[in-house]
Amino acid sequence: MNQIKFILLVLACYFPLVSSAQTDYNLWLQYDKIEDSDLKQSYLKSVKGIKVLGNSKTLEASREELSKAYNSFFNQELETADSGDGLLILANIDQLPANLSNSVKPDLENINSEGYIIKSATQDGNKTILITAKTDIGVLYGTFRLIKEMQLHNDISNLAIIDSPKIQKRVLNHWDNLDRTVERGYAGFSIWDWHLLPDLIKPEYTDYARANASIGINGTVLTNVNANSLILTEQYIEKVKALAEVFRPYGIQVYLTARFSAPMESGDVDTADPLNAQVKQWWKDKADEIYAEIPDFGGFLVKANSEGQPGPNNYDRTHVDGANMLAEAVAPHDGIVMWRAFVYSEHDPEDRAKQAYSEFVPFDGQFKKNVLVQVKNGAIDFQPREPFHPIFGAMPNTPLMMEFQITQEYLGFASHLVFLPKLFEETLDEDTYVNGENSTVAKVIDGSLSNKKLTGIAGVANIGTAKNWTGHPFGQSSWYGFGRLAWDPYLDSERIAEEWLKMTFTNEEEFVDPMTDLLIKSREAVVKYMTPLGLHHIMNTNHHYGPGPWVSNLSRPEWNPVYYHKADEEGIGFDRTISGSDALAQYADPIAQQYSSPETTPEKYLLWFHHLPWDYQMDNGETLWHNLATTYQEGVEDVEEMVETWNNMEEYVDEERFKKVSMLLQIQLKEAKWWRNACLSYFQQFSDMELPESVPQPEHDLEYYKSLEFPFAPGIRPSWE
Amino acid sequence: MNQIKFILLVLACYFPLVSSAQTDYNLWLQYDKIEDSDLKQSYLKSVKGIKVLGNSKTLEASREELSKAYNSFFNQELETADSGDGLLILANIDQLPANLSNSVKPDLENINSEGYIIKSATQDGNKTILITAKTDIGVLYGTFRLIKEMQLHNDISNLAIIDSPKIQKRVLNHWDNLDRTVERGYAGFSIWDWHLLPDLIKPEYTDYARANASIGINGTVLTNVNANSLILTEQYIEKVKALAEVFRPYGIQVYLTARFSAPMESGDVDTADPLNAQVKQWWKDKADEIYAEIPDFGGFLVKANSEGQPGPNNYDRTHVDGANMLAEAVAPHDGIVMWRAFVYSEHDPEDRAKQAYSEFVPFDGQFKKNVLVQVKNGAIDFQPREPFHPIFGAMPNTPLMMEFQITQEYLGFASHLVFLPKLFEETLDEDTYVNGENSTVAKVIDGSLSNKKLTGIAGVANIGTAKNWTGHPFGQSSWYGFGRLAWDPYLDSERIAEEWLKMTFTNEEEFVDPMTDLLIKSREAVVKYMTPLGLHHIMNTNHHYGPGPWVSNLSRPEWNPVYYHKADEEGIGFDRTISGSDALAQYADPIAQQYSSPETTPEKYLLWFHHLPWDYQMDNGETLWHNLATTYQEGVEDVEEMVETWNNMEEYVDEERFKKVSMLLQIQLKEAKWWRNACLSYFQQFSDMELPESVPQPEHDLEYYKSLEFPFAPGIRPSWE
Structure with a gap:
């Protein structure tokens, strides 16, 4: 090994110290170092210098953000330049010279005042990237978009991005x-x-x-x-x-x-x-x-x-x-x-x-x-x-x-x-x-x-x-x-x-794929372990922490969970059809009609619109009680799966975030079980039916779950309430 | 320039990125890179490897802290070693081999259970550093001390430090x-x-x-x-x-x-x-x-x-x-x-x-x-x-x-x-x-x-x-x-x-000397602009934010500032001598006697112990009113001096902390003036004397200062109070 190689090796050893500066304070703007050398070379070829036309705090913020990202991606300064190959031009349309503004004229009709255009072009044999917009804010948005393309490791050698917000x-x-x-x-x-x-x-x-x-x-x-x-x-x-x-x-x-x-x-x-x-x-x-x-x-x-x-x-x-x-x-x-x-x-x-x-x-x-x-x-x-x-x-x-x-x-x-x-x-x-x-x-x-x-x-x-x-x-x-x-x-x-x-976190597929799956499933998981099949508003009082389906002592009737689930020996659910509150009539006809019968109501909304007997037969042939219980249990199992998935991610995540998320998932799992146990214990009083075999018996009796108090749970309303 | 030098230069350029990871979350444990190469060489010669005898979470914490510091000082790992030159040995006394424990036996008598001994020694021709104590906690304290010696850039080639806490x-x-x-x-x-x-x-x-x-x-x-x-x-x-x-x-x-x-x-x-x-x-x-x-x-x-x-x-x-x-x-x-x-x-x-x-x-x-x-x-x-x-x-x-x-x-x-x-x-x-x-x-x-x-x-x-x-x-x-x-x-x-x-922050003398001076003077500054000459408890109600010498409406008499300053046409101050509350009698005689007369009471406690007329003659020959006013003004000027000193420190401090402290000093200056203006406006009603020329007229009248309200000032007592 010659000396240069040795020193490069030493250099390589030092870099992890730099990139480990990743902290979750930086949110999705981590700007991790681009490790792939082909990708890095291609980016550095596309963006060698920056030229900002015009003068405003917004354009200054755009330039600063690009400098920060560039520095962080490549460990090198983004220099100001006036021309040449690899020039990145930032300007709102009024500041552009005629040849450039003409080149984007057709695109301009497709953006609104906050939209932007990012375009690769060749000028005098030099490749440039232009970020332009009708306003400086549009330019800033375009700047963040270009940075994001690099965060996502997308090709930027031939850009033609046009985007505008759809809501004001x-x-x-x-x-x-x-x-x-x-x-x-x-x-x-x-x-x-x-x-x-x-x-x-x-x-x-x-x-x-x-x-x-x-x-x-x-x-x-x-x-x-x-x-x-x-x-x-x-x-x-x-x-x-x-x-x-x-x-x-x-x-x-x-x-x-x-x-x-x-x-x-x-x-x-x-x-x-x-x-x-x-x-x-x-x-x-x-x-x-x-x-x-x-x-x-x-x-x-x-x-x-x-x-x-x-x-x-x-x-x-x-x-x-x-x-x-x-x-x-x-x-x-x-x-x-x-x-x-x-x-x-x-x-x-x-x-x-x-x-x-x-x-x-x-x-x-x-x-x-x-x-x-x-x-x-x-x-x-x-x-x-x-x-x-x-x-x-x-x-x-x-x-x-x-x-x-x-x-x-x-x-x-x-x-x-x-x-x-x-x-x-x-x-x-x-x-x-x-x-x-x-x-x-x-x-x-x-x-x-x-x-x-x-x-x-x-x-x-x-x-x-x-x-x-x-x-x-x-x-x-x-x-x-x-x-x-x-x-x-x-x-x-x-x-x-x-x-x-x-x-x-990282662009590694082995991380992104399973974690995308986890994120997407996470919402259904919480529905299952808290409020499956259209149940709602059955949380505990005031702080809204944990299950409280038994709560019936609040001064306003519609603050009580019992108002919403209406569980009794006859069944469970809020009849919002014409035989009940007829809230369904507030929806347009195809919905109002479809949801008027439990058979044609999507199961996810079943108990939102219908009060049904415990032995009501569900699509899968099981009773409502059975599905209610197994859905709670599925919610718990979904969280167990999340825990497992996360455990496989250790190598892709910094230690601090890895540990924190691991601990939080354990809290989530504990609380998912708590929701399942408390709600099924409560509803079982009325259903008077056994839990399906796949659903474990609650660890405690109902009185235990009712006795839990959390006077200092966070986020409570100001005292005037 | 040959290639190696060039690469070393590149390396040098990268390092600022590493050391700029300094953040105030790390408190006084910044462990800044040792830039001075002589010092670095001497430290690396003294500490080449570590050997920990014994097994406990405390010893593990000691080792981890040393590793963290070493890594951060020198950008290199502190390796575990068993013997050799530059060995750092950590052990409580019970774990030491006889030859080592004998070498510190006399020192042991001079430390208590939390004390430590840090000693350089030569063993078989190898230089070692020993950190030992009667307990593992003592070893941890010794570890932090050794690290601190390096943070302070002290010589560690020949250590003989013995220290114990004096309070349990x-x-x-x-x-x-x-x-x-x-x-x-x-x-x-x-x-x-x-x-x-x-x-x-x-x-x-x-x-x-x-x-x-x-x-x-x-x-x-x-x-x-x-x-x-x-x-x-x-x-x-x-x-x-x-x-x-x-x-x-x-x-x-x-x-x-x-x-x-x-x-x-x-x-x-x-x-x-x-x-x-x-x-x-x-x-x-x-x-x-x-x-x-x-x-x-x-x-x-x-x-x-x-x-x-x-x-x-x-x-x-x-x-x-x-x-x-x-x-x-x-x-x-x-x-x-x-x-x-x-x-x-x-x-x-x-x-x-x-x-x-x-x-x-x-x-x-x-x-x-x-x-x-x-x-x-x-x-x-x-x-x-x-x-x-x-x-x-x-x-x-x-x-x-x-x-x-x-x-x-x-x-x-x-x-x-x-x-x-x-x-x-x-x-x-x-x-x-x-x-x-x-x-x-x-x-x-x-x-x-x-x-x-x-x-x-x-x-x-x-x-x-x-x-x-x-x-x-x-x-x-x-x-x-x-x-x-x-x-x-x-x-x-x-x-x-x-x-x-x-x-x-930094070991640079140009920073440390003026800032030490600033820190030391800062306490007297706040006394001067809030409660000079022995005044006390004249702040605003409940939140204790800002001046409130006029407050007299609280249910308990001793919660009111007027109870403490007792300002009236006759004068100002709390007579705690025998002619007043005789609180002075609670002190031992040399004090009780000395403070019984205003002439022999230190001026810093004057109004704590005495109620004195506004024209009472002070040591400098001026009236009490004059000195009260000029002391308030001095407090403001002290803060102005702090601002000036800090402005000269920009090159030694990271941008974030520099800016934050600059802004906070402006708040301090504004509030120092507020205290001066409000208190002097209030007391002047009674003294009926002009402000000395060196003291600016308040910007507002007394009613303005009395009207200020801060219902959401931080740190207020729980509502049961």
């Missing part, structure tokens, strides 16, 4: 309180350090913006829907402004939640009646005050007359009155109002699943054009599985915004591995049939079904101060996947899983 | 609640993730233990002194056990806070009377239950009959009755009780500064021998400056434990740079005179003054889930310095500052 408002909702606790947050404290804002700008704020921009998220609601009106005071607006300035170069608008009674709490007005002139003026002044500080402020998200929150009903006014009053205040500034449809009343004996529809559908067409009605994916509340919300498709003249929950309030907190894009995809793909076949929820949301001008999608964030942002290392995949589906609601969740795994 | 119980107190909020915590959530314990063992737990072991901290109280009795239930003991198992190899015992009313809250007994047989039995059973799970459990810390906490007085029993009852429960297991002396009553019209002494001193000699009475450094409550607590020296027959506060409840939270070891040192160095001159507080604490068998020192932790543990990057220095002074209360804080700076 792609927004995270943070249920973060001003005291830094996070309602339904399982990843530590709120990342917003209000006390030290605006003076301390943490690097996390920029990294949050980078991560969101990389997947196209363009808005963030900073505060809890259970709102505190202090956020609207001068003291806090100054803090919000500081965050907005960090986010602006990344194309992210900030929004706030508006507590409907804020005018009263400010001490300025003694009512919050939306038709009162002083109240209207108060909100207009407030909007002007905010926009003076934050010219690109996004607008307000409002939870009104829901679960104790104040709202227009307090003054015998309607949701339309309330939303339109706020909409008028922000309209001069191009702001929007996201008005939540999550309402149900303790005074209304009607099936809770029907109430939001009953309340909102009659208002169709009455909202101002800058109002989006924000509707949860299902009619109850972010359960492991719900049929799509019947409002989707039922308000053709109202922009409807989808609200998904990324934080796992009802899906095992941050300790269960559940890949939520699979759930999101299921809802988006469901067919409302309102304009005939293929009237999917996705088409409602992206506006294509009814030619909507304003479109939006929201995800309740699972982000906190945890060193890896989401607590569970795999919680990151749901944040990532939400962003991807917000950009394009027709994406396949399997593709999302695959790309996230590659970007976050 | 060196304990952190975490005021962490079970919901993960931290009372007076400014660094995020509690690091104890109770919900996921015992199943999820986070790497942070190990790193916490490493950091503490590296400075000799050997105990941690996991829970808030404002205690919740749930921590004593089976469900939580299992969680505590999991932490104890992580900490055990690092020599750290866990302790819990015992809520005095726990027997009642358990539902087992209907009283908590410490003389009741059932209550006694309950605590014995509880201790047995805990020790069955955690054999090295440390014992209990108790806040009783203080600020609303239950205690023996509820049953007309004394603190002795309460403490001894608990002491009996843990005595069979070698546990201890740390009983806090922080008591003051709303029903006692006596000067609050006198009450703890009045209550506890009569009990001297009556506590069981496994009880430590834990006394705050001063008689009020962790103010920027207090005279030492008069209990120190006044209870010669009772083991007294020092309680310092590392978290900056009254010193600017985690946004002010204040190097607290300077404060701790001041208290430890103060002379109580109880056994004549040189009866320092340090001698009370280490037991040497009255030949105490049991000694201890506690620090209220400033640790949370912040990525750098303490929020302010310099908050780490106070944690570090507390540990160092707990090990040796006679250490010089300047030396502590210097070593911390070197280990945490």
